[in-house]
Amino acid sequence: MSLSAAEAAPPTRNYLNAETTLRSWLLTTDHKRIGVMYLVMILISLFVGGMFALLLRFELLTPGPTYIDAITYNRFFTLHGIIMVWFFLIPSIPSVFGNFFLPIMLGARDVAFPRLNLASVYIYVIGAAFTLGAMIHGGADTGWTFYTPYSSTTATTVTPVLLGIFILGFSTILTGINFIVTVHTMRGPGQTWMRLPLFVWAIYGTSIIQVLATPVLGLTLLLLFVEHAFNFGLFDPARGGDPLLFQHLFWFYSHPAVYIMILPGMGVISETVSCFARKNILSYKAVAYSSLGIAFVGFFTWGHHMFVSGQSNFDSGAFGVLSMFVAIFTSIKVFTWVGTMYGGAITFKTPFAYICGFLFFLVFGGMTGIAVATISLDVHWHDTYFVVAHFHFIMVGAALMAFLAGLHYWFPKMFGRSYPEGWGLVAASLIILGFNATFIPQFLLGNMGMPRRYYNYPEKFQTLHVASSAGATLLFFGFLIIFIYLVLALKYGQPAGDNPWGSRGFEWNTSSPPLPHNFEKAPVFDREPHDYTTPVLEVSHAS
C-alpha cells in the first residue's frame, strides 16, 4: 500500500483542527497537544544526539586523530550522553505517549493538573536552551556522569550544562506528579486497578521513579555547581571531602533513571504484543506488579556502578545480590510477552517487527547487564566498551525500538492517517541490522580491554571500530527513512479508521484523531483491556 495522494480526511472536528492559531498551540492545556509538542521536541533531541554519535563513530575510524582533536571529542561524547539521556530517552515515552494516551485509557478528559503539564513543557524548553547555550559555548568535557574531582576542576563550561539539567529535572518531576495523581484520582467508572491497561501500570511505575529519584539528581548537580564555583571541598579530597559520596548520590538517581527509560518501553510492548497477537496478555497481574517491582527494587542496586571505585567489599556484595532481584522482574515480563503469542492470531506489521527486535535485544542486553553485575566479571568489564555495548543494547535496542513500535502503533490514532507498511518494514530491518552491526563489535572490543571514552586507541582495536562505525551509518539511514515516510504520511497517508489494527485497547474507543475532550460521553469499563474472546466489531481494513 504505497503512498498515494489520498483524498482529504473527512473534516470531522478533532483536537488538531479544533483551533489552529499558534497561540492555541502554545497556551494549550490539552494533554494531546502537549504530547504532540513533546514529540516534536524529543525527535529534534534524538536527531541532535544522533549526529554527535555519528561524529564520534567517524572519529574512531582510525586510532590516531581522524578529523577532530581530543578536547572536541570529549565534548562530543559528553553532549551525546547528556542529550540522549536527559533530552530524549527520559521524556520520550512518558511525555509523548504517556501525556497523549493516559487520560484516554482512564476515560478521563485530561490529566489532573493541565496547567502544570504545560509548565513542564516550558521548563523542558528552558532547560534545553541552557544546555544548547553551553553546547555553543563549548560544552563540558566531563562525560554525562560528571565525576568529581575532574568535573569540579575542569576549566570547560560545566555550569550552564548543570543548570540546564537541573531545570529539566523539574520538568520530569512535574510530569511524574501529574501522572501519579491522574492514575489515583481520575479513573473512569468501572476502571479498577486490575482493569488498567498495562501501559498505564508502566507509566505509573515510571512516575514513581521520576518523583523519588530526580530530586537527588537536582541536589547532586547543585552541590557540583557549588563545588565547581566556590570550591567548598565537599568532594575535594584535599579538603577532606570524599569523591565516592558524589558517585553514591549520582548513581542513586542514575540507576533508577535507566529504569525510567526502559519501563515505559515495556508498557508499550505489553500493549502492542496483545494487539498484534490478538490475545490477552498471558498473566496480567505478574506484568502489572513487576512494573511496580522494577520501580521499587530499582532503587536498591545503584552500587553495581562502583564495584572498582574503592567501594567496600561488603557493599559491593550487597549491591551485586540486589541487582539480581531487579533482573527477575524483567525476565517475568519477557516470558509473559512470549507466552502471550502462544495461542494468538499474529499478523506481521511494522510494530511487530520492532517487538521482535525489542525482545531479542532486551534479553541479550539484559543478560549482559546481569553478567556485568556479577561482581568478579565487572572488574574486567567496568568502563570498557562491553558496558557501552550493554547499555546501548538496552537504551537503543530496547527503549528506542519500543518507542518506534509505539510511534507506529499509535500513529493512526494520533494523526488520523496510516504510515506506508512496506517502507516501515524496510526501515525496521535496516535498523535491526545496523544496530547489530554497531554494537556486537563493541562487546568484543570490551572483552579485548578497550576502555571507554578513548579518543585514540591502540592499533589492535581498529578493525572492530571500523565495523561499528559502518553499523552506525546503517542505523542512521534507518532512522532517516522512518523520519521521511512519517512526515510524508502526515499529509499523504491513507486516512486510518478509528481502529485500523482491530485492537481492544481502551484508547481505540475514541475517534482518531480524538475529539478535543476525548469522549462525548465517558466510557464505562466493564472488561479487561485487550480481551479478544469476542470478534472485533470493526473489521480492520488495514490488514
Place this chain on the structure above:
Amino acid sequence: MNEFLRRVLFLPEQASSLARQVDQLHYFVIITTLVMSTAVGLTALFFFVRFRRRSATQTTRHLQPPVWVEALFIAVPLGFFLAWVYRGYHDFLLLTTPPSNSMDVYVMAKQWMWKFSYPDGPNSAGVLRVPANRPVRLLLTSRDVIHSFFVPAFRIKRDALPGRYTETWFEALEPGHYPVYCAEFCGTNHSNMLAEVVVMRPEEFDSWLVEQRRGRVAQQDGSQTPDEDLSALTNPVRQGEQLAVRYGCFKCHTVDGSPHIGPTWLDLYLRREALEGGGTVIADETYMTESMMDPLAKVVRGFNPVMPSFKGRLSGPEAAAIVEFIKSLRSEPLEQARSRRPVYEPIRR
C-alpha cells in the same frame, strides 16, 4: 576448550593466577546468555509461524497460565542469577584481598601518566617491573583526579582516588609485556595515559632490584621522575625555584601574595585573571607558559606590560619546571588533609 572460548570471545591472554578462574565464570554466563536470547527469539518466531492470523475476525481463547508456570518464570532465572553472583562475589573477594606475602608497589597516577615506586628502592614512570609467580600488591593513589589502573591481561582494575589509597593485587604467571590502560575518564589525554607491566623471571628481577638500589645502573629505565623528596637536582619544584632565581623572576613576582610589579605567584594556578582590555583567562599551564614566551599577549589588568620575553632563553623543560614551582605555591589553609605519603598498611588475611 578454554583456549577456544577465549579466542572466540576476543579475551586477552590469561596472564595472572586468577584470570582463568574469572574467565570460567565468564564463559558460563555468556553461553547462558546466548542460549537464552536465541531460545526466546526462536520461540517467538515459532509462535509467529504456528499462530499466524488466519482470518480477519479470528478470536482467541482467554488463556490464564497455572501458577506453577509463573513460579517457574521467576525461580529458574533467579536460580541462575544468584548462582552467578555467589560465584562472582567469591572470585571478587579473591581479586581484592592480597595474600600476606605480597610485595608492595606504590602506583601514583598523575594527569596522563603512571608513576611506580617500590617501598625501598627505585621508582619509574610508565614501566612497572614485577617478578613472575610472586604476588604483587599495588597501593594506588592519584595526584589530581580519579584515574583507574586497568591491566586487561590480569583481569584487574581499581580506581586511583586523589589523596586516598586503594589496593589491588595480581600474581603474573609468565614473563612478558602487558599493556596498562587508564579506565576512568581523566581529561584531554585520558587515552594516552598508557603504561606497561614488564614481568621478569624472579631471579632476573631480584638482580635488577639490587642494582637499582645501588643506583649503579647508568640509565634508569623510563624517564626518571623522582618522588618529591629526592635531591634538588631531580625535583622539578626545587629546580623551578632555582631557575626563577637565576632568571630574576623574583624581581617582579612575589611568592607570599604581597603585591609587586608583576602578579604574585601565590595561588596563581587556576585563578581567573581579569585581562587588560576586557575578558578573563584561567591561569593554567598553557597561559603561564605563553606569558613567559610572549608576555604582552595577555597582560593582567592593573599591571603595566614591562615583562621581557624569555623566548629562546628558557628551554621547554625549564619553563615546565618553573610552572611546576608556581603550581606548588598554594596558600596552606590552616587545616588541610594533605594527600599523605605512601604508608604501610598491614595486610589483613
Place this chain on the structure above:
Amino acid sequence: MAEVTAQGTHHRAATRYALTYVGLMVLTITTFLFSRVDLGIGSVAIAMGIAITKSALVVLIFMQLWEHRGSPRLAFATALVWLALLMGFVLADVHTRFPLTNPDRNPIAAPALSAPSAEKTRAGQQSEP
C-alpha cells in the same frame, strides 16, 4: 475522607492546634536544656527522640496526616524509607572500606617515605583508629 464541615468539629481542631503548639514549645525547651547536660551517647538518643516526637506532632496534627489516610501517608512513608535506604548503604560503605580509602582521621600526616629504615619502624606504629 470525612469532610470536616460541622462547626463543632472545627472548634476542637483549634484547641488541638493550640495544644500541639504548646507541646512543641515545651519539647524545644527540654531538648535545649538536655543538650546543656553532657550525657555522652545518651544525649544523642534524647535529642533524636525529642526531634522525632516533635516532627510526628507537626506531621500528624498540623499537616492533618492523622485525618487524611491512604495515598498521602504512602507518599510520606516512601520518602522516609528512601532517605533511610540512601543513608544506610552510604554509611555501610564508609565504615567497611579499605581503611586508607577514607580521609585521614588524625591531623598529623603520616611520616614521609624516604629512608629505607623508616619502613620497618613505621610498620608497627601505623595503627588505624
Place this chain on the structure above:
Amino acid sequence: MHPEAIAESHFSSPEVQRHAARLGMWAFLATEILLFAGLFVGYMEYRSLYHESFVQGGKHLDAVLATIETAVLITGSFAVAMAHHYTLTDRNGRAAVGLLIGAATGIAFLALHGVEYVTHFREGALPGKYYTFPEIRTAGASMFFTVYFLLTGLHSLHVLAGTGVLVGLAVLAARGTFSHQNYSAVENGGLYWHLVDLIWIFLYPLLYLIS
C-alpha cells in the same frame, strides 16, 4: 456569599479535586524530603569521619540563638495551621492575619539566621578554602562548616520561598477568595510551610545540640 466551588471541568467532584491537590502536594513534599536526604547523608558521613571537628564545631555554634529560631518557626507553623482552620470556617479575615504572622516569623527566622552567618563570616569559620578560623584545627574542621552552610543555606532558601507563598496566600485571603469549599491553596501552602519547619526540627539538634 461564598460561591459553591464547582469542580474543574474534568474532576468528578470538588472533593476528588481537593484529594488530587493534596496528593500532588504530598508527592512534591516527598521530593523535598529527598532533596535534603542527600545533604543529611553528607552530614552523617562526614560526622562519622571527622567526629572531633563536628563536636567542636557544634559547641562553637550559638545554641541559644538556634533555640529562639526554632521557637519562631514553630510559632509560624501554629499561625499557618490556625489560618487553615479559619478558611475551613469561612473567616477569611482571620486567615489572612494568620498567614501574615506566618510570613513574619519566616522573615524573623531569616533575620536571626543572618546574624549567625555574619558572625561566622567575621570569624572566618567558612567552608572549604575560605576557612581561616583559628580555634578549631582538627582534621575536617572546614568540612563541618561546609555541611553547616549547605544545610542551613538550602533550608533558608526554602524559608524564603515559603514566606513568599504565605504573603501571596494572605493577599488572596484578605480578598476573601477562600471558603470551606475552596481551601486547597491554603492547605498546600500550609503543608509546604510545615515541611520547612519539619526539616529545621531535625537540623536544629543535629547541628547545634549533639556533642
